[in-house]
Amino acid sequence: MDLKTEVLVIGGGATGAGIARDLSLRGIPALLIEKGDLLSGASGRNHGLLHSGARYVVSDPEAARECIAENRILRKIAPHCLEETDGLFVSLPEDGLDFRDRFIQACQETTIPAKLLSREETLGLEPDLNPALLSAVKVPDGAIDPFELVLANAKDAEVHGATFLLHTEVTSFLVNGNKVTAAFAKDLLHGEEYRIEASYFINATGAWADNLLKKVGLCLPMALSKGSMLITNQRLSHRVINRCRPPSNGDIIVPNHTVSILGTTSVRLEDVECFEVMPHEVSLLIDETSKMLPNIREARLIRAYAGIRPLFQSEEKDDDRAISRGFVLIDHEMRDGLNNLITITGGKLVTYRLMAEKTVDLICKKLNIDLSCSTHLKPLTKRDHPCSLKDRLKTLGSMETLCDCELVGIEEVIEVLKEGKLKSFQDILRRTRLTKGTCQGAFCVHRLLGLLHDLGMVKEDSNHILKGFLEERWKGIRPILWGSALKEEELIEGIYKGIFNLKKSKEFGVGSSE
Amino acid sequence: MHYDLIIIGMGLSGLMAARVAAEAGKKVLIIGKGMGCLTLFSNTIDLLGKIPETVKLEDGLSQWIHDHPDHPYGKMGLEKIEEALSSFNSFFPPPYTFQSKNGTNSLVPTAAGTLRPTYLIPSTMMKGISLKKKKALIIGFQGYKDFYARRLADLFNCRGITLSLAENPQKEMTSTALARLMEQPFLRDLFSAEVKKQIRDEEIIGLPAVLGVNDPTKIRKEIEKKIGASLFEIPVPPPSIPGLRIFNRFKARLLQKGVTFLSGHPVTKVVLKGNRCEKIEVSHPPITNSYSADRFILATGRFLGGGLIADRLRILEPIFNLPVAQPGSQEKWFEGSFFDEHPIHRAGILTDVTLRPVDERGNLSFENVWVAGTILSGHHYLHEKSREGIEIVTGYWAARNAMRQ
DSSP: OEEEEEEEEEEHHHHHHHHHHHHHHHHOOOEEEEESSSSSGGSSOOOEEEOOOOGTTOOOOHHHHHHHHHHHEEEOOOOOOOOOOOEEEOOOOGGOSHHHHHHHHHHHHHHHOOEEHHHHHHHOTTTTTOOTTEEEEOOOOOOEEEHHHHHHHHHHHHHHHOOEEEEEEEEEEEEETEEEEEEEETTTOOOEEEEEEEEEEEEEOOHHHHHGGGGTOOOEEEEEEEEEEESSOOOOOOEEESSSSSTTTTEEEETTTTTTEEOOOEESSTTTTTOOHHHHHHHHHHHHHHSSSGGGGGGGGEEEEEEEEEOOOOOOOOTTTTTOOSSSEEHHHHHHSSSTEEEEEEEEEGGHHHHHHHHHHHHHHTTOOOOOOTTTTTTOOSSSOOOOOOHHHTTTTTTTEEEETEEHHHHHHHHHHHHHHOOSSHHHHSSSTTTTTTTTTHHHHHHHHHHHHHHTTTSTHHHHHHHHHHHHHHHHHHHSSSTTTTHHHHHIIIIIIIOOOOOTTTTSSSSTTT | OOOEEEOOOOSSHHHHHHHHHTTTTEEEEESSSOOOOOHOOSBBBOOOTTSSSOHHHHHHHHHHHHOOOOOOHHHHHHHHHHHHHHHHTTTTTSSEEEOBBBBBOOEOOOOTOOOEESEEEEEETGGGGOOOOOOOOEEEEEETTTHHHHHHHHHHHSSEEEEOOOOOTTOBOOOHHHHHHTTHHHHHHHHHHHHHOOOOOEEEEEEOSOOOSOHHHHHHHHHHHHHEEEEEEOOOOOOOHHHHHHHHHHHHHHHHHOEEEEEEEEEEEEEEEEEEEEEEEEETEEEEEEEEEEEEEHHHOOOHHOOEEEEESSSEEETOOEEEEEOSSGGGGSSSSSTTTOGGEEEEEEEOSSBBBTTTOBBBBBSEEEEETBBBBOOOOOTTTHHHHHHHHHHHHHHHHHHHH
């Protein structure tokens, strides 16, 4: 099929969705193409931390400034995607107070509100913290739901005319002289092929940026850094808990919906598709985070997962295309003589909007049009169903739920199904809170399949979907199986392998998430 | 308080043991931190589901015993297995019986639209094994989330409907709530009338296993008469009503025979003297009660029941600290696919042929302690489909052996 658009955005993470929204709000036609679903990469595999910027305030003040500015904007435009929890930077005896004092000074210089709390005040706010702590600094960190945020951006982009082509991979480009004239793409689920003409091409593929550029014969030095995280079965603190020391392993604990997320590690990778969490990473995360919250040692873990940070390795020559060490915007006209190709990568989830703004500003400059950005002013639309834990708790008992962990109502799921454009089973899960709670989908996926049959959306033997899901779930469960997690595991195996007598699919290992 | 026998654990193995001892006229205490796992997984009685349906189970089992001397069945032998099973069966006289079809395993339909091999089938599930041969209608209930009639119909290639029975303010129902509703005559009338309206030429009607807790056969007969077709129950995710029926039957009979039942009582400590156990303590701070006995049976299940616990290095038995057959280091506990046979499930307590705990070298750990149920090592009940069989057989023989001494 032949398609034509003004701007082809490649990559359906926060950055790509943000760019699609920004373009469409400025009235520039955009098509977003993504080889998986929205949020398949790092956007769906992170902490869910709404950075105040404090974490980078000493090492990278420029990135910190961007974070606090975007933090303030997100509170205005996307309150339904956030939880304003605040964050504490806790100093333990072994951390000393030198870093803390530099930290407070740097926060002041960067206009990040920072309040020093005594040991007693801190323990009054968070009684489960290590009582040996010296002090803490309170900053405006928070929790963010990346799924709600990216889906809201995509929805708003769509409302304003952008179109989306998901599960479709760009296979090659047609280059004519100093211009890319078309991209060839293939629907990975149904095999349909596309030829997409555009005036501009944006590479917003995050950690995959280098892989994409290779298709036009270019390369980009990327440092792929895997960050692993653990999820606990309940919220362990009211606030985001950080270690008041230079960023390191296992020093962030984020309360998010009904769970807490412990992170992170940093492991240099060669392969961008490798998400496996290694046993020593699990040990490291528990050892380090439990120094701040000792009861993590007894907490029930429900999943381990990893995402890949797309870090840009600075090139030798002084590179003015790098806007900051936080993210990098590359105009390939200047760098490689390709007039209509732009790469945007690096950055944080919190700065996705700014990254989109700068990218679209560059497009406007190239188009020689004067259209200003409005994404920082126009609120993102809230979906009909309740998003936050607080709002969902209000619905308890008044609706039929599919997921009892996260209180996801059947009506909400039907609404998502009706929106259409779902190509795979995992697409449904990404658009709801299903499988994100305590049981990690052990109960609700069976119910979701039942609902799909009830609605006539599935008619064949759907147990291969159930098996595929259980295998996918297993990847995140297997690294954390000891202690009380073994109880749940025995229950789940007892249901699926025992009562249901489900057995390994012959095709295990290939395309199990379809 | 002093007892002849104290049984720790209220699953099927503990209940079987209590029954044997009580019938021998002993003074018995059965104590559990919950009420066992019967209400989670048990619907039918698995003996060795991995033996093909075409083979007489007795023959398959004989071969299995021969090939697996360290398996609990291998330790017991065919005769003892049969004796224990018939003891279980004598607790379930007609009309609610557990029977095999021609002495072989049969395939029972499940709520996931799969077929599951099992041995002894309660009378309320019997008709389900002819699902593929007869015209069937599957019935689900609005608001009951663990059973989807349309999905089952699509998978079993038959018809499925979901009934909305009554204006329910709660909107949602569990299997337990449905089973209690089914015990109400007005609801049975309503259900029968609805089914009668929907039924076409179907001969058998499948529904989730909720035909009442107390008298499922009476309820089934009454509805069958009204609708003019046979009913069968289909196993669902926990809680299991058929499992609750087994638990209730045992509990009622054991209480009649004077057995003391203490549920909600986690054993916090055992008091030992030499290689004998003298008493157990149950601590509900600030109160600690202790119970002494001549003999003890440990039937605490695996990880879910709390019979085994694991830190990141090894697996422990928390009450007596008995030696546990270890499945290697933590990275080796589980395989790469969820559906693999994970080595951790082979871990458990080693025993001699009389079910007394021993260490790796075969030395007896205690003189007056016996071990029963899934906590034992040497089996893989999930893959063998042998859960209830192991529980019944080892529970029965642990008590018999204990009584003998």
